[in-house]
Amino acid sequence: MKVFLAVFLALLVTGCAAPVTKSDFSAFQAAKPRSILVVPAVNKSLDVDAPNYLLTTLSVPLAEKGFYVFPVHTTRTVLEQEGLYEGDAIHQQPPQALASLFGADAVLYVTINRWDAQYALITTTVTVNFDYRLVAKDGTELWKANKQMQYAPQTQNTGHPLGNLIAAAVSAALTRADPNYLPLAVMANDQVFNIGPTAIPVGPYRVVN
Amino acid sequence: MKPMFRTMLAAAALLAMTGCASQQGMYDWGGYSGLLYQNYKKPETVAANMVKLQEHVAVMEQRKAKVAPGLYADLGTMYLQAGDRDRAVDNYRKERAAWPESAGLMDSMIKSLAGKPAVEAKS
Numbered sequence: 001m002k003v004f005l006a007v008f009l010a011l012l013v014t015g016c017a018a019p020v021t022k023s024d025f026s027a028f029q030a031a032k033p034r035s036i037l038v039v040p041a042v043n044k045s046l047d048v049d050a051p052n053y054l055l056t057t058l059s060v061p062l063a064e065k066g067f068y069v070f071p072v073h074t075t076r077t078v079l080e081q082e083g084l085y086e087g088d089a090i091h092q093q094p095p096q097a098l099a100s101l102f103g104a105d106a107v108l109y110v111t112i113n114r115w116d117a118q119y120a121l122i123t124t125t126v127t128v129n130f131d132y133r134l135v136a137k138d139g140t141e142l143w144k145a146n147k148q149m150q151y152a153p154q155t156q157n158t159g160h161p162l163g164n165l166i167a168a169a170v171s172a173a174l175t176r177a178d179p180n181y182l183p184l185a186v187m188a189n190d191q192v193f194n195i196g197p198t199a200i201p202v203g204p205y206r207v208v209n
Numbered sequence: 210m211k212p213m214f215r216t217m218l219a220a221a222a223l224l225a226m227t228g229c230a231s232q233q234g235m236y237d238w239g240g241y242s243g244l245l246y247q248n249y250k251k252p253e254t255v256a257a258n259m260v261k262l263q264e265h266v267a268v269m270e271q272r273k274a275k276v277a278p279g280l281y282a283d284l285g286t287m288y289l290q291a292g293d294r295d296r297a298v299d300n301y302r303k304e305r306a307a308w309p310e311s312a313g314l315m316d317s318m319i320k321s322l323a324g325k326p327a328v329e330a331k332s
Contacts, residue, residue, distance in 0.1 A: 035310035052249040056242045063278045064235055068310035071279035073245055074286040074318070103313025182246065207235065 025201055028143055031136040034204050035068040037104035040076055041130075042087035045115035050181070051087055052076075054112060054130075057185045061193050062108070066206025070102055078102070087111075099137035106142060109133045114148070117179040122168040124175040125152040128184045132192060134200070145198040147188040236277035239265030245283070259287040278308055282315065294322050 038058045041051040055072050063069045082101075084090045090098070095107045114129035129148040136142050153171045158164050192198050244258040262284045269276045285300030298319050305315035 049249065053246060056245040056249065059279055060238055060242055066235075068278050068308050070311070070314065071282035071286065071304070073248070073283040074279070074314070077286050077290075078314075078318075103310070105310075205235065 023143060023145070023197055025143070027136070027140050028134075028201055031106065031138075031140060031142055032204075033067065033105035033134075033136065033142070035070065035103075035105045036062055036134070036203075037070045037075060037098060037102050037107045038062070038072050039079065039090050039098065039107060039109060040087045041110040041112050042091050043112050043115075045112050047115050047181075050112050050115040053182060054110065054115075054185055057182065057189055058108065058110070061189045062203075063205075065193060065200065066203030068203075068205070070104060075102065095135040095139050096137060105137055107135050107137075109135065113146075115181055117176060119172065119176055122165060122172050123152055124172040124179070125150060126175065126179045126181065126184060128181055128188055130185075130188055130192075143198075143200055145192050147192040147198075149184040149188045149191075151184065235275075237265075237269065237274060238277050239269070239280070241265075241277065241280055241283075248287075255287070256291065259284065259291065262287070276303075276307055278311075279304070281307065282311060282318075285318070289322070298322055 038055065041054050043051045055076065059069045059072055078101075079085075079090055084093070091109050091111075098107050099105070109132075111131040111133075112128070113131060114127045116127055118125045118127065127148065127150045130146065132143075132145045132147070133141065134143040153168075153175055156167065158167055193200055239262065241262065244262055247254045247258050262280065266276050266280055266284060281300045281304035285297045285304065288294075288300060289297035301315045301318045301322075304311050305319075
């Protein structure tokens with residue numbers, strides 16, 4: 001009976017652990033991409049600079065993962081020469097066409113859902129939210145994920161209610177004046193590619209120690 | 210308060226990046242992401258950023274270390290945009306030699322530059 005109970009408990013425990021669903025990487029493993037083309041993002045935020053800024057954060061994590069990542073600035077320039085300036089127009093191109101134009105094994109599409117600072121009375125919350133989608137050169141979807149990162153400045157306790165209020169208001173005003181999205185974007189990319197169920201398999205240049 | 214948050218957030222991001230780097234970082238990027246970011250954010254810094262990237266790849270070559278993917282090519286494109294075709298082609302060739310995956314793109318960049326007359330013909 002004791003053993004039975006122990007087994008039952010063990011089942012319960014592992015039963016709790018199991019539901020963390022891991023993404024299905026069979027298509028990814030079958031395609032074995034060596035190179036990834038990162039194209040400018042579709043921008044659903046109001047910040048017109050967001051796609052350019054985001055573009056600068058994607059090469060490092062993917063290359064460190066072991067893939068050849070096409071030069072993002074060159075990619076953007078070539079696409080502009082093709083008359084493709086906006087993420088919307090670029091994402092509408094068949095992935096096969098983009099992949100063959102650059103000789104890439106896979107194309108990474110990112111959509112910026114949020115890149116904003118929300119202002120309440122005495123707090124400002126900075127949020128980024130991205131949809132990522134990796135598609136093979138034959139059009140097969142290899143992986144997709146969504147990531148949101150957020151931060152709200154926490155103010156130190158001054159030990160005085162009015163002091164706290166003023167400190168919070170000052171902090172919120174400063175964040176509002178110049179919200180810094182880049183560290184959030186870097187963290188979102190790092191987490192989505194490297195941590196938890198969305199972490200992608202390593203590429204051919206990754207030396208496994 | 211704000212500078213502190215900034216610092217904390219930057220530290221967290223740095224930790225996230227170097228956390229990977231210390232365990233699994235394969236390349237010395239020479240601040241590549243930051244340079245590109247500056248290019249887009251402050252276009253007046255483009256020339257200075259190009260020099261920094263050039264210096265970085267020169268150091269890497271001196272050390273006989275592998276230059277990270279895309280650095281030669283994007284440096285080449287910066288040269289191209291600054292009007293220096295020879296250096297653009299030179300860097301595209303280096304990218305191609307370092308990374309075979311780039312061959313198709315680099316070949317067509319080099320070819321399209323070779324095909325153009327030295328003085329831009331009016332279209």
